[in-house]
Amino acid sequence: MAVPAEGRAAPSDCELCSSAGGRLLWSGGNWRIVRVQDTDFPAFYRVISLRHVREFSELPAPERQHSMELVCAVERVLIEQLRPTKVNLAALGNMAPHLHWHVIARFDWDSHFPQSIWGPRQRDVNPAAELRLGIELEALDGLVTAAASGA
Amino acid sequence: MAVPAEGRAAPSDCELCSSAGGRLLWSGGNWRIVRVQDTDFPAFYRVISLRHVREFSELPAPERQHSMELVCAVERVLIEQLRPTKVNLAALGNMAPHLHWHVIARFDWDSHFPQSIWGPRQRDVNPAAELRLGIELEALDGLVTAAASGA
Numbered sequence: 001m002a003v004p005a006e007g008r009a010a011p012s013d014c015e016l017c018s019s020a021g022g023r024l025l026w027s028g029g030n031w032r033i034v035r036v037q038d039t040d041f042p043a044f045y046r047v048i049s050l051r052h053v054r055e056f057s058e059l060p061a062p063e064r065q066h067s068m069e070l071v072c073a074v075e076r077v078l079i080e081q082l083r084p085t086k087v088n089l090a091a092l093g094n095m096a097p098h099l100h101w102h103v104i105a106r107f108d109w110d111s112h113f114p115q116s117i118w119g120p121r122q123r124d125v126n127p128a129a130e131l132r133l134g135i136e137l138e139a140l141d142g143l144v145t146a147a148a149s150g151a
Numbered sequence: 152m153a154v155p156a157e158g159r160a161a162p163s164d165c166e167l168c169s170s171a172g173g174r175l176l177w178s179g180g181n182w183r184i185v186r187v188q189d190t191d192f193p194a195f196y197r198v199i200s201l202r203h204v205r206e207f208s209e210l211p212a213p214e215r216q217h218s219m220e221l222v223c224a225v226e227r228v229l230i231e232q233l234r235p236t237k238v239n240l241a242a243l244g245n246m247a248p249h250l251h252w253h254v255i256a257r258f259d260w261d262s263h264f265p266q267s268i269w270g271p272r273q274r275d276v277n278p279a280a281e282l283r284l285g286i287e288l289e290a291l292d293g294l295v296t297a298a299a300s301g302a
Contacts, residue, residue, distance in 0.1 A: 055238055057226045068219050075208045086248055087206055090241035094257060094265035097237055106245060114245035118267035 010052040016098035017052050025141050026148040030063045031070055033148050035141055036102075041117055042130040042137060043082055043105035045074050045144060054097045066151075071101050073151035077143045078105040081135055085113065092118075107132070161203040167249035168203050176292050177299040181214045182221055184299050186292055187253075192268055193281040193288060194233055194256035196225050196295060205248045217302075222252050224302035228294045229256040232286055236264065258283070 010017035022034030022045075030051055036044040047070045053059060059067075075087050084105035091101050106113055109132070111125050130137065161168035173185030173196075181202055187195040198221045204210060210218075226238050235256035242252050257264055260283070262276050281288065 055226060055230060056240060057223045057230065057238075061220075064219060064223065065216060068215060069212075072208045072215065075206060079206065079208065086243070086245050087208075088241070088243045088245070089207060090239070090243065090267075092237070092239045092241065092267055094237050094239070094267070116241075116243055116245070116267060116269035119269040120271075 014052055014096070014098050016048055016096050016100060021048055021096075021100065022046055023141070026145045028148065029066050030059070031067055033070065033074065033144065035137070035144070040111040040125070040129060041104055041106075042133060043078055043084070043140065044117075045078075045103045047071050047074065047101040047103065049099040053099050054093065056091055056099060059099070067101060069151040070148055071103055073147040074103045074144055077140070077147050078103065081140060081143060082107075082133055088117065165203055165247070165249050167199055167247050167251060172199055172247075172251065173197055174292070177296045179299070180217050181210070182218055184221065184225065184295065186288070186295070191262040191276070191280060192255055192257075193284060194229055194235070194291065195268075196229075196254045198222050198225065198252040198254065200250040204250050205244065207242055207250060210250070218252060220302040221299055222254055224298040225254045225295055228291070228298050229254065232291060232294060233258075233284055239268065 020034050022036040024034050026033040030049055032048050032050060034046050036046055038044050047067055071089060078084060078087055082105050085108045086106045088104040088106050110129060111121050111123060112119055115122060171185050173187040175185050177184040181200055183199050183201060185197050187197055189195050198218055222240060229235060229238055233256050236259045237257045239255040239257050255268060261280060262272050262274060263270055266273060
């Protein structure tokens with residue numbers, strides 16, 4: 001099977017071709033990093049392919065490796081700054097079939113834990129999740145941006 | 152922060168330390184590959200760390216890279232053999248915090264599509280999902296095993 005290593009033409013209805021997919025923090029190589037603005041999961045970042053490809057294996061190995069170095073760098077910032085119960089990594093793309101990695105800090109008190117963020121809500125959280133992080137999101141964004149530049 | 156690169160002692164209650172986590176297909180380096188026996192998602196494989204580590208970033212870079220080469224190899228087999236609507240990749244670990252990658256072929260007719268496999272069921276599937284794959288699971292397992300050996 002031919003692997004479309006150079007990606008396909010961006011479909012006009014792809015939301016990750018036509019919008020950043022979150023607050024744009026960094027861009028380099030084939031990747032950008034954004035923070036998703038989600039009240040339930042405030043420490044939720046995405047590493048998004050700049051080219052429209054559907055699947056991880058469609059990319060050449062150096063680009064795959066770079067994406068995982070970026071995912072890893074974001075994860076380390078989340079672990080060191082937030083001490084989350086768990087970090088969740090995922091590239092699903094069922095709704096937006098444009099390659100992107102979710103990197104999400106999860107806490108045993110969050111709205112869905114231990115379910116996935118796509119599963120059933122387990123509880124309401126009060127005070128709001130963002131207030132429990134112990135760091136301002138803009139400061140966290142700054143550390144993520146710095147880590148991406150070094151990855 | 153110290154990163155426990157060599158892993159932690161296996162806790163006695165970790166299900167991925169005490170059991171294979173599926174039908175064992177292959178093992179090499181720090182990884183094993185199993186097929187999860189799931190009626191809704193018959194083409195569901197896992198790449199599981201042999202050592203008990205919680206998070207992807209706790210591993211040294213060569214082991215991280217090997218895991219993603221294995222994930223990619225499994226994904227290519229699923230794409231080439233099954234032509235799925237999408238492949239889902241995820242390392243969550245909220246329930247079993249022992250590093251493992253899910254590699255799941257998804258179809259627009261499956262029980263949960265376009266929701267994640269952890270989301271709400273969308274439909275019943277009849278005939279059963281396994282019968283729709285167009286290949287016997289044992290043959291698919293054989294191709295996955297061969298691909299892992301070459302990754």
